Amino acid sequence: MRQRYSKYFVYLIVLSAVALSLAFAFLKAA
Amino acid sequence: MKTKNLFSGVFFACLYAFLILFPVIILLLGPKFIGRPSLLDLSVSLAFVGLASMALQFVNSGRLKFFNAPFGTDLVYHFHRQIGIAAFFLVFAHPILLFILDSRYLRYLNIFTSPLPVKFGSLAVLFLVLVVWLAEYRQKLKIPYWFWKFWHGIIATVMVSMALIHIFLTGNYVSQSWKKELWIGYSALFIAMLIYTRVIYPLKLTRNPFTVSEVKKERGDVWTITLNPPVGKEVHFHPGQFGWLTAWKTPFSDSEHPFSIASSAEQTGTLQMSIKNLGSFTEKIQNLKAGSQVYVDGPYGSFSIDRYPEAKNLVLIPGGIGVTPIMSMLRTLADRGDHRPIKVFYAYQTWDAVTFREEMEELRQRLNMELVYVIERPPENWQGESGFLNSAILKKYLPEDWLGAETEVFLCGPTPMMNAVEKALHQTGFSEKKVHTERYSFA
Numbered sequence: 001m002r003q004r005y006s007k008y009f010v011y012l013i014v015l016s017a018v019a020l021s022l023a024f025a026f027l028k029a030a
Numbered sequence: 031m032k033t034k035n036l037f038s039g040v041f042f043a044c045l046y047a048f049l050i051l052f053p054v055i056i057l058l059l060g061p062k063f064i065g066r067p068s069l070l071d072l073s074v075s076l077a078f079v080g081l082a083s084m085a086l087q088f089v090n091s092g093r094l095k096f097f098n099a100p101f102g103t104d105l106v107y108h109f110h111r112q113i114g115i116a117a118f119f120l121v122f123a124h125p126i127l128l129f130i131l132d133s134r135y136l137r138y139l140n141i142f143t144s145p146l147p148v149k150f151g152s153l154a155v156l157f158l159v160l161v162v163w164l165a166e167y168r169q170k171l172k173i174p175y176w177f178w179k180f181w182h183g184i185i186a187t188v189m190v191s192m193a194l195i196h197i198f199l200t201g202n203y204v205s206q207s208w209k210k211e212l213w214i215g216y217s218a219l220f221i222a223m224l225i226y227t228r229v230i231y232p233l234k235l236t237r238n239p240f241t242v243s244e245v246k247k248e249r250g251d252v253w254t255i256t257l258n259p260p261v262g263k264e265v266h267f268h269p270g271q272f273g274w275l276t277a278w279k280t281p282f283s284d285s286e287h288p289f290s291i292a293s294s295a296e297q298t299g300t301l302q303m304s305i306k307n308l309g310s311f312t313e314k315i316q317n318l319k320a321g322s323q324v325y326v327d328g329p330y331g332s333f334s335i336d337r338y339p340e341a342k343n344l345v346l347i348p349g350g351i352g353v354t355p356i357m358s359m360l361r362t363l364a365d366r367g368d369h370r371p372i373k374v375f376y377a378y379q380t381w382d383a384v385t386f387r388e389e390m391e392e393l394r395q396r397l398n399m400e401l402v403y404v405i406e407r408p409p410e411n412w413q414g415e416s417g418f419l420n421s422a423i424l425k426k427y428l429p430e431d432w433l434g435a436e437t438e439v440f441l442c443g444p445t446p447m448m449n450a451v452e453k454a455l456h457q458t459g460f461s462e463k464k465v466h467t468e469r470y471s472f473a
Binding site: 010020023 | 071
């Protein structure tokens with residue numbers, strides 16, 4: 001059951017990575 | 031102890047997330063890249079995060095005690111696997127986005143004609159595919175655990191090294207010296223972790239061998255080995271924790287196996303591990319002789335009654351060889367003269383094979399303990415519970431007031447049994463927070 005929190009943490013990291021990368025690629029380049 | 035663990039757990043999680051995302055934050059803070067396609071920036075940025083995650087996999091590979099303590103080693107391994115898969119997709123997005131951006135990048139797929147920096151990048155991706163594929167399909171491919179573990183470390187090291195060389199040789203995103211320093215920092219951290227886990231730590235273990243003092247046969251094809259710590263040293267652990275055992279080889283061979291400590295935490299002069307004959311390593315345990323030297327790395331794990339000193343009632347549920355950490359808890363409680371009410375539901379396939387059956391009776395006399403055996407294939411005229419442990423059996427023995435906040439439940443056994451019992455505990459009325467588990471299958 002604790003494993004669920006680990007999964008949420010991985011999702012959080014991946015979503016943050018994608019959001020920051022999109023910001024870098026599209027906002028920064030604008 | 032719980033508050034301290036919560037604090038350090040949150041701290042490590044934040045630090046970990048920061049270190050993974052730091053390369054992109056740096057890119058965001060840096061100057062604009064004029065004229066560079068957005069898709070190229072996106073692909074590089076995702077790969078940076080993927081690589082930082084891969085490099086940090088050496089931190090959460092289970093060997094750093096301070097990092098494992100707040101979470102428990104089984105959860106750290108679980109996270110290691112999940113973040114590894116996530117990093118795989120992030121890194122893989124790099125070549126895919128480049129191919130979408132410009133089909134001319136496809137010519138780089140020919141590793142023999144591609145430029146040197148690309149060669150290193152391609153090899154890194156190939157090794158990444160290999161490392162993730164072997165980890166996911168090890169059991170299906172019937173690769174022995176020790177063999178896989180050794181090569182997992184080697185391939186991962188080569189993969190991260192090649193990716194770092196790829197970054198430095200390509201140079202586009204590390205042209206400013208401070209960005210170069212950032213990646214040199216990551217490389218240094220990565221190399222330091224390697225040296226620590228592969229050289230310094232094994233050397234420390236080699237200098238502190240344990241001596242086998244007794245090898246004893248138990249019921250259920252289980253062998254108990256009693257180990258004496260190095261002269262002048264004591265063993266300190268919490269009941270329920272485990273150690274990594276290396277026998278017949280040195281710790282440099284990276285061929286250790288995890289086993290729960292079965293002895294009482296109050297007996298600091300010796301340490302016992304009870305090991306069931308289940309495979310190529312465990313079947314040889316009976317051949318260990320008194321006087322042999324072995325190496326124990328530990329203790330590890332957060333599966334312990336000592337993390338919940340405020341618990342008024344304890345429910346302990348061992349299944350099969352999962353009894354070893356529970357035995358440590360019971361022996362420790364008995365040695366401490368702890369008289370808190372305990373209910374033990376001990377599930378086993380057959381009555382004859384019930385490990386520690388006789389000692390359980392002795393412990394029942396010394397503790398305030400009710401012992402319920404649940405035997406899958408009981409003998410004739412069996413009066414006790416039979417079949418699988420389910421919510422009907424739990425409800426029969428657990429009064430209503432045991433279902434509240436004052437009871438802590440500890441469950442350890444084979445994975446199918448644990449999955450079923452976790453559901454049964456939930457149906458009985460226990461909240462998730464109150465059920466603590468230890469899962470053995472790390473990979």
